[in-house]
Amino acid sequence: MKTVLFRQHGGPEVLEYTDFPTPKPKPGEALIKLHASALNRMDIMVREGWRGLNLEMPHINGADGAGEIVELNARNSLEVKLKVGDRVVINANLGCGQCENCLSGYDNRCETWHLLGETVRGSYAEFLAIPIRQLLKLPASCEYQQAAAAGLVYHTAWHSLVVRGRITSGETLLIVGAGGGVNTACLDIAKYLGARVIVIGSTSAKVKQALDLGADFGVDRSSEPNWSKSVYEATLRKGVDLVVDNVGTTFMESLRTLRAGGRLLTVGNSAGPKFEIDNRYIFAKHLSIIGSTMGTLQDFSKVMGLVFAGKLNPFIDSSFPLREAAKAQERLWKNEHFGKITLDIGSSL
Secondary structure, three states, X not given: OXXXXXXXXXXXXXXXXXXXXXXXXXXXXXXXXXXXXXXXXXXXXHHHOOOOOOOOOOEOOOOEEEEEEEEEEXXXXXXXXXXXXXXXXXXXXXXXXXXXXXXXXXXXXXXXXXXEOOOEOOOOEOEEEEEHHHEXXXXXXOOHXXXXXXXXXXXXXXXXXXXXXXXXXXXXXXXXXXXOHHXXXXXHHHHHOOOEEEEEEOOHHHHHHHHHOOOOEEEEOOOOOOHHHHHHHHOOOOOEEEEEOOOOOOHHHXXXXXXXXXXXXXXXXXXXXXXXXXXXXXXXXXXXXXXXXXXXXXXXXXXXXXXXXXXXXXXXXXXXXXXXXXXXXXXXXXXXXXXXXXXXXXXXX
């Protein structure tokens, strides 16, 4: 099969468009012929590597994917609800299905948790073998690119905002960053649930795009570096109910925007894992910092059902053929995108 892989960590130059053996599905797995994949910042972080990351080389990036089943290696009747030829979207959150957390419905807290494309080979490829339980059947109305664009980010955003953050209609949500995949998913979900949304964008163009997608108010941090004050004033000095901050180094600004009893939600730290915060803001204002990683099988089914029904609509920035994955990653890393970048796998290899 054709794939994009790397044999050592490094910059985009380590990515190779090449041939690699097609995987064989193990018992309980299906072989998927992929038609679309999608990019996440995690792809680039894995490509560059970090201390303690031990991958089986060569490694294949990619958490998101959608395609059709070409082979099933089912073990029981529960795994034959799908059949060869079915169109499916992939759930990248890989629980073992056997530990206490998985059996309790918390597969994103699995004792041997993996993320597709991070610690196991992923979806920058023509074919992928994956556990059948990780697949959800696509309706004819949902295109492969749309499904791949939604998979990881809507799953992540739903678990963070709805399950962990308990966002409700009428609340005000601040999103730090206007154009990332998880952030645009949070905007979409929050507006669907009846929340008011404020975004912080790196450029006026990105703020405008967020407003066009339904955000109620936006701040361009390139012209208003003291954006926490702008947000506070925009809420009539009441503060926001929730903040989505996946940057990390902006936590102090985010904490300043929260009203008493507010919640800060985070699923990542794109600017770095270590930073300082003033604890007085947390205890004096009764604030909560809530962490989250991916979501459960139940979350995936719920949020993708809303995508299938057209109630949630992932925004696709651009699409590249598989052979141009390095170019696609560079667009993502330079923050030139708004929404999701996808890979078209198939006729345009």
